[in-house]
Amino acid sequence: LRAENRKLQRALQEESLRHEACEELINLAESTYHIKVRKNSDAK
Numbered sequence: 001l002r003a004e005n006r007k008l009q010r011a012l013q014e015e016s017l018r019h020e021a022c023e024e025l026i027n028l029a030e031s032t033y034h035i036k037v038r039k040n041s042d043a044k
Contacts, residue, residue: 026037
């Protein structure tokens with residue numbers, strides 16, 4: 001159970017880092033190319 005917990009903690013940490021990297025890439029693309037990358041959340 002502890003080994004599985006450690007494995008899941010590592011997976012969560014990796015996913016968190018991946019999310020941070022994606023957010024930074026989006027921010028960089030938006031500032032460099034002056035385009036909106038993120039989806040507009042307003043419903044039509």
